[in-house]
Amino acid sequence: MxxxxxxxxxxxxxxxxxxxxxxxxxxxxxxxxxxxxxxxxxxxxxxxxxxxxxxxxxxDKRALVKDVIAWQAQATLDNHTQPELGHLDSFASLRLWAHLVTERQKQVGLEGGCQFGSLAGQLVESDAETRADLAAGFERWLELFRKGLLAMRDRGDLRREADPEALAYALLGALQGGMLLAQTLRRIEPLRDALDAAVTHVESFAADTADAADVV
Amino acid sequence: MxxxxxxxxxxxxxxxxxxxxxxxxxxxxxxxxxxxxxxxxxxxxxxxxxxxxxxxxxxDKRALVKDVIAWQAQATLDNHTQPELGHLDSFASLRLWAHLVTERQKQVGLEGGCQFGSLAGQLVESDAETRADLAAGFERWLELFRKGLLAMRDRGDLRREADPEALAYALLGALQGGMLLAQTLRRIEPLRDALDAAVTHVESFAADTADAADVV
The missing domain is CATH 1.10.10.60 (Homeodomain-like)
Structure with a gap:
């Protein structure tokens, strides 16, 4: 970083x-x-x-907006690189991540949603340079998930056909969409259930080490 | 409606x-x-x-904003109630929905994202009345999915433990988050893969009519 x-x-x-x-x-x-x-x-x-x-x-204002995006992206990444989350490279750490994200939103009364996602929603169509700055923030965030999922596949926790890129999109997509719904509806269930679905989807690729014959 | x-x-x-x-x-x-x-x-x-x-x-401006929200919500619902999609009450129609949403975004060059979701992202923290208007739009949209999923469960396509409410959040969450990522990153994969994950998650609750003994 x-x-x-x-x-x-x-x-x-x-x-x-x-x-x-x-x-x-x-x-x-x-x-x-x-x-x-x-x-x-x-x-x-x-x-x-x-x-x-x-x-x-x-x-100038342009420089300020650019720095706000980079600053918010860094704050979001810092939230995802706490010691308790490890490298997001195990089923347990993904479950914990979903739990912590949900608990944090409850604590803030479901206001504000994901700060970086909200910024992205506000600014994505404003101009090409701003969009590129936002994209860079999302790319770094996706890379965290991709690396963790790739490690899980290399280690044999995930089956070979698991696609770390696709699963990273599913996880971050569920977070962003679940946040927006929870923030708008002012209830936690949309975020909790969207994250649960995405993590359960990742888990569905778990290698069945207990019965290797079932693994394609 | x-x-x-x-x-x-x-x-x-x-x-x-x-x-x-x-x-x-x-x-x-x-x-x-x-x-x-x-x-x-x-x-x-x-x-x-x-x-x-x-x-x-x-x-006044308040009335205009209120009507923009209701108008955009209606346009979005109209997109989801096309004859080809039926009542979104089968695995095939959910797959088709994911496909059509993805194709439409490709056609518009990934610009604009989900118009209603973008409005929600812009306006959700502006004032309580506006937030309530946005929430009403999302509720109607969620109700479409809930009703379809409930019909699938009643019909026995989905197992008893499938939760139509939770699955509706997962589907709409994946759409909203996938849209924002695709719109910001200007590539279709985040939307395609987030929707695929959510629909696959719904499919994981399919009743195994071929081998009823496997159904818990």
Whole structure:
């Protein structure tokens, strides 16, 4: 993840904190009002920084939006690389992942949905460069799943015909769609059940080591 | 679907066409610029109608947004109630549904995603009333799947333990999440594979009529 130029190395820790505060405020405003409805001056006021501070961290609105996307993508990936989840390379860790995602949404009262997914939904049709930034975020996230699933197949936990790419799409798709439904309907079941279906689908490719004759 | 006050009965067919044109233009602008970034006057100009015409059809921006949501929900439901899909109450019709959804996205060059889902993503956190309007749209859509799946279970196509509610969430979740990924990554596989996983999951509950002893 060293390829993401998300934290300019020259910033002091205080500078990094200020930059992070501005990004958080900007993400929040964009999610509520859209990019067109969010002016850089609104962000500046809400983050309580001066105009020269804003310019110091973000040369213009485009740069701010780009950094909000990268920052949100990183925060989402950090959520998925907690020690308890390991490398998402076992049936147990995928079940735990689904459980933690669901519990976290309950804790926030089902508001906000997946922050990165919401940003993507807001911004995907705004311009080609922004779409490419969002795509890069999803690619990194998909890569986490792909790598874990590939390890499971190499290890023999998954049968040979399991397609790590296709299963990664199913898992992240269920998360994104389940989040949107849960967020809109303000109940947890759509997220819980969509994730359960996707993880159960992955489990259906489990190698039957107990009875190898059943494995095609 | 007679409960949706989507087409005021007093409009002439010309009036209905004008109203539909305004709604289409408004939906498009909202998806591109967000609600805050879309002024009623932008919609009026883009739809090439007069101010008095706008006021005749939509008393204010809130009314316009509400009607855009209901109109888009109806359009989405219409797409799902084509004769070829039947009542989405067989394994074959669910497979066909997944195929048609995927083909349609290919045809539009993966742009725009699911129009209703995109609207939901844009507007869900804007205010409680708008969220409720969006939820009503999703509920009607989920009801289509639930009814079809329930019929399949009653008929004995699905085993008793199949949960039509949970499977409906899995299908619509896969559609919404797969759409967002395909739209952002500009490739069809995420949608195709997420839908395939969800439909395969439904199929895993197929009653084994050939060998009833295997059914729990």
């Amino acid at each position: 060293a390829d993401v130029k998300n934290q300019p190395p020259r910033l002091t820790s205080k500078g990094q904190a200020t930059r992070a505060r501005i990004l958080g405020v900007a993400a929040d405003l964009i999610l509520k009002r859209g990019v067109v409805g969010t002016q850089i001056d609104d962000v500046r006021r809400a983050a309580e920084v001066s105009g020269s501070q804003m310019t110091h961290y973000f040369k | 007679a409960d949706v006050k989507n087409q005021p009965p007093r409009l002439t067919s010309k009036g209905q066409a004008t109203r539909a044109r305004i709604l289409g233009v408004a939906a498009d602008l909202i998806l591109k610029r967000g609600v805050v970034g879309t002024q009623i006057d932008d919609v009026r100009r883009a739809a090439e109608v007069s101010g008095s015409q706008m006021t005749h059809y939509f008393k």
